Amino acid sequence: MGDGGWSYRDAGVDLDAAERAKERLKALVADTRDEHTLSGLGLFGGLYAVPDDVDAPVLVSSADGVGTKLKVAFMAGRHDTVGQCLVNHCVNDILVQGARPLFFLDYLATGQMDESVVASVVSGVAIASKENGCVLLGGETAQMPDFYAADEYDLAGFIVGMVARDRILDGSAIEAGHALVGLPSTGLHTNGYTLARKIVFDHMGLKVDDEFPELDRTVGEVLLDVHRSYLPVLWPLLEDGALSGLAHITGGGIPGNLPRVLPEGLGAAVDRGAWTPPRLFRVLQRAGGVDRDEMYRVFNMGIGMVAVVPAERTAEVVRRLTESGEAPIVLGEIVPGDGVTWTD
Amino acid sequence: MGDGGWSYRDAGVDLDAAERAKERLKALVADTRDEHTLSGLGLFGGLYAVPDDVDAPVLVSSADGVGTKLKVAFMAGRHDTVGQCLVNHCVNDILVQGARPLFFLDYLATGQMDESVVASVVSGVAIASKENGCVLLGGETAQMPDFYAADEYDLAGFIVGMVARDRILDGSAIEAGHALVGLPSTGLHTNGYTLARKIVFDHMGLKVDDEFPELDRTVGEVLLDVHRSYLPVLWPLLEDGALSGLAHITGGGIPGNLPRVLPEGLGAAVDRGAWTPPRLFRVLQRAGGVDRDEMYRVFNMGIGMVAVVPAERTAEVVRRLTESGEAPIVLGEIVPGDGVTWTD
Numbered sequence: 014m015g016d017g018g019w020s021y022r023d024a025g026v027d028l029d030a031a032e033r034a035k036e037r038l039k040a041l042v043a044d045t046r047d048e049h050t051l052s053g054l055g056l057f058g059g060l061y062a063v064p065d066d067v068d069a070p071v072l073v074s075s076a077d078g079v080g081t082k083l084k085v086a087f088m089a090g091r092h093d094t095v096g097q098c099l100v101n102h103c104v105n106d107i108l109v110q111g112a113r114p115l116f117f118l119d120y121l122a123t124g125q126m127d128e129s130v131v132a133s134v135v136s137g138v139a140i141a142s143k144e145n146g147c148v149l150l151g152g153e154t155a156q157m158p159d160f161y162a163a164d165e166y167d168l169a170g171f172i173v174g175m176v177a178r179d180r181i182l183d184g185s186a187i188e189a190g191h192a193l194v195g196l197p198s199t200g201l202h203t204n205g206y207t208l209a210r211k212i213v214f215d216h217m218g219l220k221v222d223d224e225f226p227e228l229d230r231t232v233g234e235v236l237l238d239v240h241r242s243y244l245p246v247l248w249p250l251l252e253d254g255a256l257s258g259l260a261h262i263t264g265g266g267i268p269g270n271l272p273r274v275l276p277e278g279l280g281a282a283v284d285r286g287a288w289t290p291p292r293l294f295r296v297l298q299r300a301g302g303v304d305r306d307e308m309y310r311v312f313n314m315g316i317g318m319v320a321v322v323p324a325e326r327t328a329e330v331v332r333r334l335t336e337s338g339e340a341p342i343v344l345g346e347i348v349p350g351d352g353v354t355w356t357d
Numbered sequence: 358m359g360d361g362g363w364s365y366r367d368a369g370v371d372l373d374a375a376e377r378a379k380e381r382l383k384a385l386v387a388d389t390r391d392e393h394t395l396s397g398l399g400l401f402g403g404l405y406a407v408p409d410d411v412d413a414p415v416l417v418s419s420a421d422g423v424g425t426k427l428k429v430a431f432m433a434g435r436h437d438t439v440g441q442c443l444v445n446h447c448v449n450d451i452l453v454q455g456a457r458p459l460f461f462l463d464y465l466a467t468g469q470m471d472e473s474v475v476a477s478v479v480s481g482v483a484i485a486s487k488e489n490g491c492v493l494l495g496g497e498t499a500q501m502p503d504f505y506a507a508d509e510y511d512l513a514g515f516i517v518g519m520v521a522r523d524r525i526l527d528g529s530a531i532e533a534g535h536a537l538v539g540l541p542s543t544g545l546h547t548n549g550y551t552l553a554r555k556i557v558f559d560h561m562g563l564k565v566d567d568e569f570p571e572l573d574r575t576v577g578e579v580l581l582d583v584h585r586s587y588l589p590v591l592w593p594l595l596e597d598g599a600l601s602g603l604a605h606i607t608g609g610g611i612p613g614n615l616p617r618v619l620p621e622g623l624g625a626a627v628d629r630g631a632w633t634p635p636r637l638f639r640v641l642q643r644a645g646g647v648d649r650d651e652m653y654r655v656f657n658m659g660i661g662m663v664a665v666v667p668a669e670r671t672a673e674v675v676r677r678l679t680e681s682g683e684a685p686i687v688l689g690e691i692v693p694g695d696g697v698t699w700t701d
Contacts, residue, residue, distance in 0.1 A: 018646025019560070021655045024552040051415060051525070058419040058451040062522065063407055071395060072416075075402040076462040076497045076515060081504050107402040118420040120464060120513040153420045153513070158551055160425050160511075167504075169464040169497070171420060171515035178406065181395070207502055208368040216363070302362025311365045 025158030030126040034154060037132045041139040045149040049115070052150070059150030061116050061173075069178035073112035077102050078169040081206040082236070087165055088221040089233035092130050095168055096137025098203050098240035102263070103172035104145045105243055105318065109259035109274065111182035111251060112174035113244070114147035120169040121154045124161035134168060145244050147172070184276045186257040192327040193271075193281055193344040196246070196334070198317030200238035200293060204264040205311040209236065212301035226300075227292050235293060243318045246337050250320075255330050258321030262313040268353040269310060271319055280350035285357050288342045290314040309355075321347060369502030374470040378498060381476045385483040389493040393459070396494070403494030405460050405517075413522035417456035421446050422513040425550040426580070431509055432565040433577035436474050439512055440481025442547050442584035446607070447516035448489045449587055449662065453603035453618065455526035455595060456518035457588070458491035464513040465498045468505035478512060489588055491516070528620045530601040536671040537615075537625055537688040540590070540678070542661030544582035544637060548608040549655040553580065556645035570644075571636050579637060587662045590681050594664075599674050602665035606657040612697040613654060615663055624694035629701050632686045634658040653699075665691060 022029075051060035063070060079095045079102075086095050096119070104114050119138050121131065131154055142149040161167065176182075201209055213219050213232060221233040228235055243261075250256050260271045271281050290308075294315060298308050308314060322330045327343070334341040348354070366373075395404035407414060423439045423446075430439050440463070448458050463482050465475065475498060486493040505511065545553055557563050557576060565577040572579055587605075594600050604615045615625050634652075638659060642652050652658060666674045671687070678685040692698070 018648060019552060019556055020648065020651050021549070021552045024555045026551045058417040058454050058456065058516075058518070060454065060525065061416045061418065063414045063416060063519075070407045072405045072407060072459075072517065073402040074405065074460065074462060074494055074515075074517065076464050076495060078464060078466055078497055078499045078501075080499055081501050084504065110402050110404065112402065115416075116418065118418055118515055120420050120422060120515075122422055122511055122513070150418055151420060153422055155422045155424055156551075157422075157425050157511075160428065167466055167501075167511055169466070169513050171462055171464075172402075173416065173418065173517055174402070181404065205365070207370045207500075208363060208365050211368045212363055304362060304364065307364050 026156045027126050030128060031154065031156060034126060034128045034131045037128060038135050041136055042149045045139055045142045047148050050148050050150065059116065059118065061148065061150055064175065067175055067177045070175050071178050071181060073107040073110050073174045073176055074172065075103050075106040076169065076171045077106065078167065079203055081210060082203050083168060084210060085206065085221065085233060085236045089237060091233065091237060092133035093137045094237050094239050096134050097141040099168060099170040100138055100141035100145065100147065101240045101242035102203050103170050104147065105261040107172055107174040108244055108247060109182065109261050110176065111180050112176040113248065114145050114172055114174045116148040116150035116173055117142050118150055118171045119152035121152065121166055122157050122161060123166035124158050125163040126156050134166070138170070145242055182259055184258055184274050187276055187279060187321050187347055189279060189347050189349055190324050191257055191347040192322045192324060193283060193346060194320045194322050194327065194330060195288065195316040195342040195344045196243060196318040197340050198313045198315055199241045200235060202240040202263065202313055202317055204313065208311055209297055212297050217300050226296050241317065246334060246339050247320065250330060250333065255322065255326050256320050257323055260319045262317055262319060266310045266312060266314065267316065267319065272352050278349065279347050280352050280354060281345060282348045282354045282356060283345040285355055287344050288315060316344065319344065370500045371470050374472060375498065375500060378470060378472045378475045381472060382479050385480055386493045389483055389486045389491070391492055394492050394494065403460065403462065405492065405494055408519065411519055411521045414519050415522050415525060417451040417454050417518045417520055418516065419447050419450040420513065420515045421450065422511065423547055425554060426547050427512060428554060429550070429565065429577060429580045433581060435577065435581060436477035437481045438581050438583050440478050441485040443512060443514045444482055444485035444489065444491065445584045445586035446547050447514050448491065449605040451516055451518040452588055452591060453526065453605050454520065455524050456520040457592065458489050458516055458518045460492040460494035460517050461486050462494055462515045463496035465496065465510055466501050466505060467510035468502050469507040470500050478510070482514070489586055526602055528602050528618050531620055531623060531665050531691055533623060533691050533693055534668050535601055535691040536666045536668060537627065537690060538664045538666050538671065538674060539632065539660040539686045539688045540587060540662040541684050542657045542659055543585045544579060546584040546607065546657055546661055548657065552655055553641055556641050561644050570640050585661065590678060590683050591664065594674060594677065599666065599670050600664050601667055604663045606661050606663060610654045610656060610658065611660065611663065616696050622693065623691050625689060625697045626692045627689040627697055627699055629699055631688050632659060660688065663688065
């Protein structure tokens with residue numbers, strides 16, 4: 014409380030710092046603009062002209078957060094990657110319905126407006142937006158003292174993409190016998206962090222700067238690996254109609270996500286022997302004494318995206334993915350039934 | 358930790374409770390669907406067909422949170438109003454650019470998945486979505502134990518609306534001499550809660566169930582009043598082209614928001630004598646010893662929306678607003694200059 018009475022700043026909200034942070038964000042945001050972007054930062058809402066190159070356009074939208082991966086960012090004092098995880102996660106979520114991204118908005122809520130942390134977080138959002146050809150159209154940076162700790166924040170995002178109505182991936186093209194082609198993840202992506210942190214920090218007693226067992230990198234580096242976007246490698250295949258379905262492997266793992274995109278009466282037979290989960294997952298499983306099925310239900314186990322491919326195009330899809338630098342793995346196939354059936 | 362080792366549930370994340378919560382939300386969400394909605398809950402992204410009744414359609418999008426008004430909801434154990442505040446806030450933010458809402462997505466992050474609290478929060482989101490003719494297209498409910506307290510949550514939202522390119526309210530039609538017509542707020546809306554809570558709970562020592570001074574209602578009731586939507590009363594005027602501009606009075610008050618919509622070279626002359634701020638604001642100012650200009654910079658002071666109206670249509674606009682049950686107040690006019698000039 015100042016001399017004369019309460020002010021907003023006394024109460025912990027610094028509107029001037031918020032203005033300065035906004036100035037720093039302007040250039041980052043401007044760098045993602047495209048020819049459809051009609052607004053800059055500062056208006057109440059962002060403006061985006063609907064592209065006219067798609068017949069019967071359908072908007073595809075998704076909201077997501079980063080989860081407690083943020084806790085690792087706080088521990089490591091590294092704030093420029095979580096925004097990339099967030100955008101890429103959202104891009105993947107609409108890609109699996111056949112959509113390419115148009116624009117993105119973020120929500121960043123923090124206890125205290127540290128302009129450099131805010132700029133670092135949003136720089137990650139802007140970088141990944143640009144990489145995915147997605148405009149960072151706006152967002153909200155909220156100061157919530159006595160709600161968030163001064164050096165903590167939550168981060169959520171929201172994406173809007175577009176697909177032609179007759180090109181929506183809705184599972185209707187999936188048939189028994191179609192192949193399941195997995196694409197490698199880059200670590201935990203953004204799921205299972207509450208369990209992973211318990212195991213790594215509480216049970217194994219590791220610090221964020223310690224070396225991760227069996228990996229030549231620190232705990233912080235391993236746990237902050239950026240959730241990758243599958244848009245660049247999958248978009249050419251989608252445009253060619255080479256895929257009958259796509260499942261983004263997030264919370265719930267393969268059994269929680271793959272069945273979501275399958276039509277009634279069809280299930281997935283997945284051979285767990287087809288790939289070896291990366292060391293990270295094996296260390297977590299062993300150290301935490303985690304049941305094997307629980308591992309596959311919580312984590313992606315090394316597979317971040319599963320494509321469903323008509324049998325006659327599987328060889329071509331695998332070849333094209335390999336040529337673009339991917340390491341695709343044929344995991345199994347679509348079968349009559351439901352859910353996921355593991356074979357070992 | 359269970360007998361055999363760690364599980365996700367041991368770590369504090371209950372995927373089954375999340376599934377049950379999702380089931381409870383389905384009906385609420387389904388009730389907001391319209392003919393453009395192509396998806397249900399459960400897909401990775403929500404699908405919304407672009408309406409074809411608008412020429413050169415432009416999407417208008419905004420992200421926002423509820424801020425620390427949530428703290429009052431926690432204290433009062435009342436969770437069904439904050440979602441309404443959130444949706445209405447977002448609706449107003451795109452309305453000021455001339456857009457009507459298409460769809461909404463929410464982000465709800467909580468320490469522990471209390472299904473009834475989640476359902477209550479989302480019911481508020483769904484109710485306000487429906488009231489505004491806006492589809493609740495999707496959202497994310499995140500369990501983040503050891504990030505949020507078990508009985509706390511944050512809530513953010515994202516809206517997408519549409520406007521014809523030649524009907525965007527961009528301030529270009531505003532001229533000196535246009536009238537400023539204010540519409541009453543319903544309390545604090547969603548801004549200034551960090552200061553208001555300090556004054557009410559810390560400085561005045563009130564409890565959430567105490568009677569608010571000079572008001573025949575409890576502190577909780579007064580502070581949880583729903584942030585209203587101005588869409589129903591303003592849309593007919595917008596469609597008729599009767600408004601040259603609109604400013605939603607949020608954080609920053611009239612001086613922080615009205616100038617954002619004015620073209621270069623024009624400012625606003627606002628007569629503070631034109632209206633009497635509601636008692637709520639006078640109690641806060643007096644009890645907190647808050648400087649008068651600070652009050653007008655932090656709070657809406659009873660005016661939640663300001664319409665800019667060409668002089669020749671002011672009488673008609675005031676009459677039509679009054680006929681629709683509003684209590685419009687002519688606050689002043691547009692003048693050469695910049696920012697807001699107060700007259701008393």
